[in-house]
Amino acid sequence: MSTEYIGKPISRVDGRAKVTGQAKYAAEFNVAAGITYGYVVSSPIAKGKITAVNTRQALSQKGVLQVFTHENVPDFAWFDRSYKDQDAPKDGSPFRPFQNNEIQFSLQPIALVVAETFELARYASTLIHFEYEIDENLQSGIELNLDKAKKPKSYKVPVTKPRGDAQKAFDKSAIQHQADYFHGSEHHNPMEMHATTVIYGDDDKLTIYDKTQSVLNSQSYVKSVFGLSTDEARVISPFVGGAFGAGLRPQYQLYLAVMAAMELKRSIKVVLTRQQMFSFGHRPATLQKITIGASADGKLQAVINNTFSETSQFEEYTENIVNWSGFLYNCQNVSFSHKIVPLDVYTPLDMRAPGGVTGVYAIECAIDETAYKAGIDPLEFRLINYAEKDLNDDLPFSSKELRECYRQGAEKFGWDQRKAEPRATRKGNYLIGSGMATGAWEAQQMPARAKAMFTIDGKLTVSSATADIGTGTYTSMTQIAAETLGLPLEDVQFKLGDSVMPMAPLQGGSWTAATIGSAVKLVCDDVKGKLFKMARKLPNSPFADADDEDVIFANGSISLKDKPDVYYTLTEVMKMSEANYIEADVTSLPNMLKQKKYSRYTHSAVFAEVAVDEDLGTVHVNRVVTAVAAGRIINTKMARSQVLGGVVWGISMALHEDSVMDNNIARFINHDLAEYHVPVNADIKDVDIIFVEEHDEVVNPLGVKGVGEIGIVGVAAAIANAVYHATGKRVRDLPIQLNKLM
Structure with missing residues (x-):
């Protein structure tokens, strides 16, 4: 029996509880x-x-x-x-x-x-x-109140400092592009x-x-x-x-x-x-004014992003929107500004990939437009301007397999079969188009604690006050604990979601696997160390003179690495040591001395094919291929599910979601699921997800980067770019509805 679980497509350990109704949610506790x-x-x-x-x-x-x-x-x-x-x-x-x-x-x-x-x-x-x-005297509609825009007192993430002289470089550029990109408010609907x-x-x-x-x-x-x-x-x-942030x-x-x-x-x-x-929280309506200059051979000379986003009258809400424009590509002349527009709405709230999905949408559409103006294939244009380091912070990447994402994604999609000219491919009454975009998201680790108890019956219980919002935390933490201590999966239980448990940060930002996973590994290593110490002290122990690197914990036993037939089961060690249980409680901290020397991100390449009805303007997404480099993948089945959900939401952002505001009364008039459009099964066709192998020894002890946010980043841009390739018409205002194409 193998006890190697990390990287395996293990089914959810809480799956049975969910499908049988045993899992209780907040309103179900009677x-x-x-x-x-x-x-x-x-x-x-x-x-x-x-x-x-x-x-x-x-x-x-x-x-x-x-x-x-x-x-x-x-x-x-x-x-x-x-x-x-x-x-x-x-x-x-x-x-x-x-x-x-x-x-x-x-x-x-x-x-x-x-x-x-x-x-x-x-x-x-x-x-x-x-x-x-x-x-x-209502202030409603960001586009109607730009004159009231102001610089916030502080930013959640500081705006990147300018480098070079962006305006001067733009003025001298052979290829010039300027356009406004907008998306309205969007609401969480879990x-x-x-x-x-x-x-x-x-x-x-x-x-x-x-x-x-x-x-x-x-x-x-x-x-x-x-x-x-x-x-x-x-x-x-x-x-x-x-x-999803709500x-x-x-x-x-x-x-x-x-x-x-x-x-x-x-x-x-x-x-x-x-x-x-x-009535609370939403992705803020955002207007981005993008300016790009490039040389005749496609090298970026200038990038300027001036952004306006909404906030409430009683609180200043900001997102990391503009920094992506200076981070994704190699450009020495960049300039950014981000102002907020106070409106008579509730304060916006983080919504899956906050700031990133917005900022990347605009810059990736603008990059696509610039590539067309330069007469260069959009993928080739991105490779010409590939960033070997993070120029925003002047740091090397801890790892970056984006080139491989481009290669594997393009090969799977068949990008080389694409006709370069817009409106060049038809199928009956449908115009067929292909588009692509780059995605990125931060790979962070936060401080956290975890507690473990191993009992004489061979059962391990690990706990931390984190959450599982459907991402699979129960399962991934069980896998890490089981593999670390070499136990069968069924002998491990992970507990979460209780304030009496050890400290954990909120679940968000794609940092839970890295953060809680590191704490779980550390606490299980502590238990392992205590078991090994007990095994060495047993009478006539074969482990008396062994060191940590000489033994293996697997299949519920401890054995000598070079003599696998010499072993004790862990329950035998407990019984012979007359110990009923072993406890450990640890705090896991990021290695800031190591991490601060690097820029840490997950990357992706998204390819999309759309079919647009030439008469009706309806848009259908035929297929999406997304290649993701996210370090070590804990559970391939759940990671795929996370990215798949992100792709579906990206399709929704591109074509469906729109919280429609009546500016006369400052009310979202489609505030229900009948009128707030989201995709249904018929809207989602083929979605291929590729996990590109990536090793990273900097981000955290497990080498994981998280996949909760990266799935959605870049999808809306890839679809918008595909719609242009199909129709020859640029729509820079999401969602792309038929009236905007007709």
């Missing part, structure tokens, strides 16, 4: 008798003030316990502005409902009805009467709506089941806002039905549920409706 239900009332206006509230009729309904509004917020909800969540912009705090009578965005929560049944709470919400003073279930204990302690990408972030929030101790607020989130920051249903539970001393469940999922 563990308290007499639980109450909260229903959120949303504002029908986007800006103004509440001048009167009448809750008498709602409160008169038998079974309605309370209606919370700004007029009766409990004193203990003291709106601590010192709280900083892990994903907040600097000096920012999440929005808190009922702080005053001011309305700052459409669908803002303005009341919470608490009743003995959900149906009653929902009905009673219709009986509340509000009066408003409407502010007609299958699981945001929900919080609070169990109010007899000891006044709270057990909080929350939809979150970080139980510790949610715990820190409720502790800070409500003055609770760590012991008084335990947060649990064992399963998350998709999040669960990074505590959302308002958490605040409302905890507030109501503490005031009423009752357990409560608050679940947002699908429509209310459009």
Whole structure:
């Protein structure tokens, strides 16, 4: 029996629990008798003030316990502005409902009805009467408010400093390209709506089941806002039905549920409706003004990116959008600026590959356009301008197999069979086009802790307070632990999603495999070391004079490397040592001295073929090939699934997703899944995913880079470039809809 698991296509260890309904999500914990239900009332206006509230009729309904509004917020909800969540912009705090009578965005929560049944709470919400003073001076639509753009006080990622003289170099360039690239707001729509279930204990302690990408972030929030101790607020989130960034920051249903539970001393469940999922957080609408200059032989001379993105009136949200323009290619003259436009909307929120998917879309379309102007194949143009080092930070790459991504992706796609001229390939009434783009995403490692216990029956339990938002954390961590200690997979259990567990950062940024995986390996190495030490001390031990490099842990045993028939099972070591269990608790830290000398990224090459109906302008994506260099792959099956999901979302970004704002009332008018378009099965055809072999000894002890974000980066650009190749028409405003092609 082999105990080598890393790199294998292991099926999800939590798969059975999910398909049989045993996996419980935040709204499914019915563990308290007499639980109450909260229903959120949303504002029908986007800006103004509440001048009167009448809750008498709602409160008169038998079974309605309370209606919370700004007029009766409990004193203990003291709106601590010192709280900083892990994903907040600097000096920012999440929005808190009922702080005053001011309305700052459409669908803002303005009341919470608490009743003995959900149906009653929902009905009673219709009986509340509000009066408003409407502010007609709305700032809505980024394109209509560019005159109000400003430089933020700080950036989440500092904007790259200019190098050379970009404008002068552009003016002298033989090939010149200038264009604006835009995409509107896009909303997270995970299958699981945001929900919080609070169990109010007899000891006044709270057990909080929350939809979150970080139980510790949610715990820190409720502790800070409500003055609770760590012991008084335990947060649990064992399963998350998709999040994609929506669960990074505590959302308002958490605040409302905890507030109501503490005031009423009752357990409560608050679940947002699908429509209310459009009331917080979104990918910000962004306008990028790209200028590129190149020599006649296709070498980049200048790159300029001036970007405008939306934020709310009460918080400054920024993303790393412009830096990609100076990082992807070799150019000595670059200049960037990024300004934000305050609008009457809720603060935008990180959404899969935040900043990267936006910034790469614009520069990759602009690079494609420049290649056509130079008369050079788009792939060849990228190879001419291949960046051997990160010029933004003047650092070598820890590893970069992008050339191999280009080669393998192009070969699989059949790029060399492509006719260079736009509109040159037809199939019946369809114009066929091929496009490609480069993708990149940061490869980061964060500090984390992990705890392990190995028991005399040969079972290993490892835990860390991380999350699994569907990415496969349970499985990949089980694989790492099992292989490190040489145990059968079925003898290993990984636990997560509980604030009593060891510290872990929020799950996001594609750093979980690197971060938690490194901690899991380290803690299992600690257990391994303790077992080896015990084995050496046994009477007449064959390992007495052995060193670490002389032994192998495999198949539940420890054996001599040069004498595999000389071994002890690990349970024998435990029994002979009279030890019932071994515990270890470690902290894993990035090797900053080593890592800071390198630029660390995942890379990809995306190739897409589209068919555009010449009469109707409808766009169909026939096939996508994406080649990814992401270091060591822990689980090829789940990694493929992650990249596949990213490709689907990239298709969605290119052709479907658009949160349509009515600027007259500052409301997203398609705030439901009937009108907010996403792909269905019929929209997704052939998707080929290639993992390019890549070895990296810098990024982390495991050599992994993460694949959660890279799958989506570059896909929208590849499709937009393919649409041009098919039709000869450039659409620089996503999504590409038929009216823009007709």
